[in-house]
Amino acid sequence: MLWKLCQNIISLILGIILRIRHYLYDHGLFKSSTSPIHAIVVGNLSIGGGGKTPFTDFLLDELKGHHTLGFVSRGYGRKTHGLVEINENSDATAVGDEPLLICKHHPDVKGVVAEKRIVGIRHLKNKNPQTNCIVLDDAYQHRALVGQTYILLSKFYNPFFQDKLWPAGGLRDIQSRALAADAIVITDAPLNITAVQKENMRNQIRRFSAAPVFFAHLEYLPLKPVFQMDPILPKKWGGFCAIAHPQKFLGYLKEKYDIKEQLAWRDHQWLGEKEARILQSKLATFGGQIDGWITTEKDAMRIAHLAPWKNLPLYYLPIKTKINEDDKEEWKKWLSQQL
Numbered sequence: 001m002l003w004k005l006c007q008n009i010i011s012l013i014l015g016i017i018l019r020i021r022h023y024l025y026d027h028g029l030f031k032s033s034t035s036p037i038h039a040i041v042v043g044n045l046s047i048g049g050g051g052k053t054p055f056t057d058f059l060l061d062e063l064k065g066h067h068t069l070g071f072v073s074r075g076y077g078r079k080t081h082g083l084v085e086i087n088e089n090s091d092a093t094a095v096g097d098e099p100l101l102i103c104k105h106h107p108d109v110k111g112v113v114a115e116k117r118i119v120g121i122r123h124l125k126n127k128n129p130q131t132n133c134i135v136l137d138d139a140y141q142h143r144a145l146v147g148q149t150y151i152l153l154s155k156f157y158n159p160f161f162q163d164k165l166w167p168a169g170g171l172r173d174i175q176s177r178a179l180a181a182d183a184i185v186i187t188d189a190p191l192n193i194t195a196v197q198k199e200n201m202r203n204q205i206r207r208f209s210a211a212p213v214f215f216a217h218l219e220y221l222p223l224k225p226v227f228q229m230d231p232i233l234p235k236k237w238g239g240f241c242a243i244a245h246p247q248k249f250l251g252y253l254k255e256k257y258d259i260k261e262q263l264a265w266r267d268h269q270w271l272g273e274k275e276a277r278i279l280q281s282k283l284a285t286f287g288g289q290i291d292g293w294i295t296t297e298k299d300a301m302r303i304a305h306l307a308p309w310k311n312l313p314l315y316y317l318p319i320k321t322k323i324n325e326d327d328k329e330e331w332k333k334w335l336s337q338q339l
Contacts, residue, residue, distance in 0.1 A: 004168075011168040018165075018174050025143040032146045033118040037070070037125055038133050038339055039147035043140020045160045045173045048244030048267050050153045051187035053098045053298065054218065054321040056137040059151075060106050062335060067133040071106070072120040073099040074138060075113030077268040083119055086111040097268070097301040098137065104301075117145045133339060140180075141173055149338045152181035152211070156189040161204045178208040183334060188248070189215040189324060214331050215324045220252060226300045226314040234292030234313060236260050238282055241296045242269040249317070253294055260289050271299065276308040283313070 024030040042059065044050030056071075063069055075084065075096035086095045086103040095103075095113050103111050110128055114120035121134050139145060140152060154160045160178065163169040178184065184205060193215060202213045223233065239253040242265040250262045261282055265271065282288035292313040295303075300316040303309045323331045 007168040011165040014165050015174055022143070022174070022177070030143065032144055034146040035118065035121050035134065035148065037121060037131055038149070039121065039136060039145070040133065040149045040151065040338070041136050041139045041142075041145070041147035042151050042153065043138050044153045045140070045175065045177060046155070046158070046163065046170050047166055047172045050155060051216075051218075051321060052137050052153060053101060054319055055151075055153055055185065055187060055216070056135060057102060057105050058216075058321040058323075059135055060102070060109060062332075063133060063135070063339075064106075064108075067339060068128070068130045069106075069109045070121070070124040070128065070131045070134045071099070071102055071109050071111035072117050072124070072134055072136045072139075073102070073111070073113050074115055074117070074142075075099050076138065077270075078113060080113075081115070083112055083114040083123055086113060091305055092302045093270075097298050100301045101298055102137070117142055121145075140177070150180050150182050152178055152184045152209075153187050154184065156186050156193075156201075156215070159186065159201065159204070161208060175208055178205070178211075181209050181211045182338070184209060184211050184213045185323075186213065186215045187218075187321065189217050191217050191324065193324070212330070212334055214327045214334075216321050216327075217324055219320045219322055220256075221318040221320060223294065223315040223317060224297075226295075226304055226316055227310055229313060229315070233315075234290075236284070236289060236291045238262065238279065238290040238293045239295070240264065240279065240293060241299050242271060242302075243267055243296055243298065249296060253317070257294065271303050271309075272306065273308040276303075276306070276312060279312055 042056050078096040079093045084095055086099050088107050090100055092100050099113050110124055112120040117139055124131055163171045165171045205213055237257045237259050238261040239250050239259050240263040241249055244267040246264040253259050279293055282290050284291055294315050297316045297318050
């Protein structure tokens with residue numbers, strides 16, 4: 001009871017601080033710089049796990065062929081500072097796991113990580129003057145940059161309008177910031193969502209924003225090896241990850257594969273020799289009952305270059321975000337109108 005009261009008090013104080021911050025930006029007392037190239041800002045109001053990386057991946061696919069693209073990220077969790085260009089041979093420690101994943105999926109898109117996103121945008125503009133659209137992941141709270149299009153993501157099973165500010169809830173920003181969105185995408189929605197369910201969510205969102213609301217789902221793809229492996233897949237599996245909300249990933253593995261053990265570390269944790277030894281000890285060849293391990297593609301980015309992991313039978317589960325079929329036409333129409 002006392003802890004709950006403390007959480008609510010901290011949330012209240014955080015809400016006051018955030019409102020003051022937004023007021024100062026809204027009235028020009030804190031400086032903002034407008035992007036010189038059309039910038040599409042992707043983000044959410046929650047602390048991690050909003051589906052930003054798969055949605056950014058999807059968005060770049062949607063824009064390819066129509067625009068010369070660039071990608072800018074903060075590079076959360078990287079061990080470098082300042083501006084760093086991303087390429088297929090980059091190390092996750094230098095650029096972050098999520099930007100590296102995006103780069104590997106889109107090697108034709110020039111990308112950088114930079115704490116000051118405007119610096120990253122100007123760098124790409126100077127190096128590639130033909131660039132006419134920049135996609136930024138996780139920049140919704142980065143008020144120092146003014147983008148041209150804002151896309152707010154919110155999880156279907158924990159939408160922002162039903163959540164509270166941390167630590168009483170999982171929000172990192174106030175609900176009223178949804179007003180800045182040009183579109184709101186409900187991620188991780190079920191394929192069989194009904195028209196009534198969608199309209200109920202849209203009505204709830206209209207309390208905070210008049211932006212169009214689209215629904216998107218995750219598609220799971222066949223397993224891929226992290227390293228060169230025997231083409232015959234193992235039969236008995238373990239699952240592990242270091243992501244914000246591991247329940248859905250681990251739950252899917254449990255449904256799809258013969259999972260004997262599951263492990264979860266904190267979001268973005270760097271998995272090193274200690275963790276590799278834990279996984280190795282559970283393999284059948286070391287007296288355990290597991291023939292192979294499955295992780296997320298994001299986690300695979302952090303371990304693919306590490307020597308202690310290279311002898312383990314490791315696979316990752318690729319995922320794709322897709323707009324639900326009955327929203328697809330309106331989504332494409334909306335997106336084409338932004339640029």
